[in-house]
Amino acid sequence: MITVNGIHVTFGRGTPLEKHALRGVDLTIPEGQFVTVIGSNGAGKSTFLGALAGDVIAESGSIAIDGTDVTKWATPKRASLVARVFQDPMVGSCTALTIEENMALAAARGRKRGLGFALSGDRRRHFRDRIAELGLGLESRLHDRMGLLSGGQRQAVSLLMATLAGSKILLLDEHTAALDPGTAEFVLGLTRRIVQENRLTTLMVTHSMRQALDYGDRTVMLHEGKIVLDVSGEQRAGLDVPHLLALFARQRGGEEIADDSLLIG
Amino acid sequence: MSEIAFFGAVEIGLVYALVALGVYLSFRVLDFPDLTVDGSFPLGAAVCATLLVAGVNPWLASLAAALAGAVAGLVTATLNVRFKILHLLASILTMIALFSVNLRVMGRPNVALLMQDTVLTPFYGLGLPDHVVRPLVVAVVVVAVVILLARFLSSEFGLAMRATGVNARMARAQGVETDFHIYTGMALSNGLCALAGALFAQTNGFADVTTGIGTIVVGLAAVIVGETVLPARAMLWALVGCVVGSILYRLAVQLALSADAIGLQASDLNLVTAVLVAVALILPRLRLKAALKREQPKGVVGR
Numbered sequence: 247m248i249t250v251n252g253i254h255v256t257f258g259r260g261t262p263l264e265k266h267a268l269r270g271v272d273l274t275i276p277e278g279q280f281v282t283v284i285g286s287n288g289a290g291k292s293t294f295l296g297a298l299a300g301d302v303i304a305e306s307g308s309i310a311i312d313g314t315d316v317t318k319w320a321t322p323k324r325a326s327l328v329a330r331v332f333q334d335p336m337v338g339s340c341t342a343l344t345i346e347e348n349m350a351l352a353a354a355r356g357r358k359r360g361l362g363f364a365l366s367g368d369r370r371r372h373f374r375d376r377i378a379e380l381g382l383g384l385e386s387r388l389h390d391r392m393g394l395l396s397g398g399q400r401q402a403v404s405l406l407m408a409t410l411a412g413s414k415i416l417l418l419d420e421h422t423a424a425l426d427p428g429t430a431e432f433v434l435g436l437t438r439r440i441v442q443e444n445r446l447t448t449l450m451v452t453h454s455m456r457q458a459l460d461y462g463d464r465t466v467m468l469h470e471g472k473i474v475l476d477v478s479g480e481q482r483a484g485l486d487v488p489h490l491l492a493l494f495a496r497q498r499g500g501e502e503i504a505d506d507s508l509l510i511g
Numbered sequence: 512m513s514e515i516a517f518f519g520a521v522e523i524g525l526v527y528a529l530v531a532l533g534v535y536l537s538f539r540v541l542d543f544p545d546l547t548v549d550g551s552f553p554l555g556a557a558v559c560a561t562l563l564v565a566g567v568n569p570w571l572a573s574l575a576a577a578l579a580g581a582v583a584g585l586v587t588a589t590l591n592v593r594f595k596i597l598h599l600l601a602s603i604l605t606m607i608a609l610f611s612v613n614l615r616v617m618g619r620p621n622v623a624l625l626m627q628d629t630v631l632t633p634f635y636g637l638g639l640p641d642h643v644v645r646p647l648v649v650a651v652v653v654v655a656v657v658i659l660l661a662r663f664l665s666s667e668f669g670l671a672m673r674a675t676g677v678n679a680r681m682a683r684a685q686g687v688e689t690d691f692h693i694y695t696g697m698a699l700s701n702g703l704c705a706l707a708g709a710l711f712a713q714t715n716g717f718a719d720v721t722t723g724i725g726t727i728v729v730g731l732a733a734v735i736v737g738e739t740v741l742p743a744r745a746m747l748w749a750l751v752g753c754v755v756g757s758i759l760y761r762l763a764v765q766l767a768l769s770a771d772a773i774g775l776q777a778s779d780l781n782l783v784t785a786v787l788v789a790v791a792l793i794l795p796r797l798r799l800k801a802a803l804k805r806e807q808p809k810g811v812v813g814r
């Protein structure tokens with residue numbers, strides 16, 4: 247469960263490049279819900295996920311994960327609650343380390359790291375079993391450097407890494423945007439499976455309206471740092487891509503939406 | 512090369528192997544170009560020599576020297592992490608400050624260790640000639656350090672430190688307190704360099720504030736030579752590479768110096784080392800350029 251209350255984020259405060267990226271975002275996501283997030287470039291989607299993860303600290307408002315107020319927590323501290331997959335496969339993994347080392351790193355997320363061996367026989371076997379589940383034949387390549395994998399393979403492993411340690415929420419920031427359509431499809435299917443199996447409360451940013459409606463239980467649209475649309479259930483089921491595109495265009499035209507039910511129809 | 516010259520080169524190579532291991536930690540593991548080394552090496556020598564003159568146990572004096580180096584590393588790390596001063600500049604500030612500190616520690620520019628017991632004393636007179644005993648004792652220390660360091664870097668904590676250097680953003684997302692790992696790594700790195708300084712003082716019988724000049728370049732040269740002759744990815748072998756690189760580098764220098772035809776003097780060492788490191792840094796780039804037939808982005812150090 248995630249409770250966000252009126253958070254504001256401003257980059258470069260007091261400089262000519264000051265950017266008020268989040269302008270009072272309120273959102274409550276119940277346990278286990280899968281929310282897709284859309285919005286034009288610069289709408290504040292990544293900033294919002296960054297604020298949830300702790301990369302950016304909200305200057306006002308509050309964020310609670312599973313009832314714990316994490317508003318002032320830095321990223322490493324929040325990592326016990328938050329798992330992430332980044333848009334750029336290079337960002338989400340250590341290319342210079344091996345696959346098993348990356349997995350060991352992720353498996354220790356949120357707990358104290360001591361002087362015990364990062365990789366023991368047991369752990370290697372466990373990682374081998376888990377990576378075999380992906381069905382990509384990577385179980386024989388645990389000693390390969392992560393950088394040798396293709397973008398799609400790396401995102402698949404990143405998703406798997408997100409589940410190696412327990413977490414309350416999963417944050418996916420356009421994690422298929424850098425992939426070709428076929429690979430993106432595979433990674434999305436994997437995402438759905440992993441989210442369901444682990445019953446993760448999930449936020450997935452996507453630039454594809456189709457994906458936003460096809461995946462998850464709820465869709466929110468960000469625009470200029472605010473949530474301007476929030477649909478779920480029946481209402482969402484009745485929505486198709488042209489409708490959503492129309493809403494999107496309207497937002498870009500700068501028109502205010504007083505009541506989103508007017509536009510869904 | 513005479514036998515004595517050979518063992519002398521091996522001995523100094525082993526002493527500087529500890530510097531190479533420290534430089535490997537900062538430059539390669541943490542990706543933190545750290546010049547503090549030029550100050551922490553003579554700091555270790557100064558602290559150790561001063562304590563020995565005061566009659567402290569040589570092993571304790573060496574440990575104190577390592578701790579002093581660790582503090583120097585922490586100063587640089589604090590300037591960078593806490594106060595956001597660029598790596599190189601932060602380390603230059605500490606290095607310059609250490610020059611004064613070292614003079615204060617010794618109370619004069621150099622201290623001779625003539626009568627004092629050192630870590631080597633108990634091993635003299637066991638039948639082996641002194642010029643063999645010295646490298647042997649240093650070798651034992653180096654082997655212990657390599658084993659401990661390899662063990663450390665393959666622990667969960669060590670893996671997190673490596674991740675900090677490779678991809679700090681990802682490491683943080685995995686719950687790694689990257690700042691803490693930078694502090695720890697820098698303390699360890701400079702602690703090793705200071706320990707090298709302490710051994711240098713004890714094997715050579717003196718500590719001098721000027722011995723630090725160029726230490727970083729020598730350490731870097733050893734790391735690069737090691738990576739060239741032992742291009743291994745496994746942690747233990749990378750560390751062994753640093754040691755081998757340091758010894759080979761010294762042997763090469765000794766050869767060059769003893770070959771009269773070249774006409775090099777000991778004082779040309781820094782120039783030769785700088786040229787060697789520069790060439791080693793330029794070569795991979797030229798090779799890449801030739802391979803890719805396009806411009807490579809400019810970097811500071813490394814590949």
Ligand SMILES: Nc1ncnc2c1ncn2[C@@H]1O[C@H](COP(=O)(O)OP(=O)(O)O)[C@@H](O)[C@H]1O
Binds near residue numbers: 291
């Ligand atoms: N670190 C930063 N410094 C300054 N401005 C930033 C930073 N990150 C994002 N911004 C600005 O904040 C706005 C929102 O960015 P972002 O959240 O990345 O948008 P989105 O992911 O929706 O495309 C943009 O105008 C962007 O330029």
Ligand SMILES: [Mg+2]
Binds near residue numbers: 291293
């Ligand atoms: Mg974005």
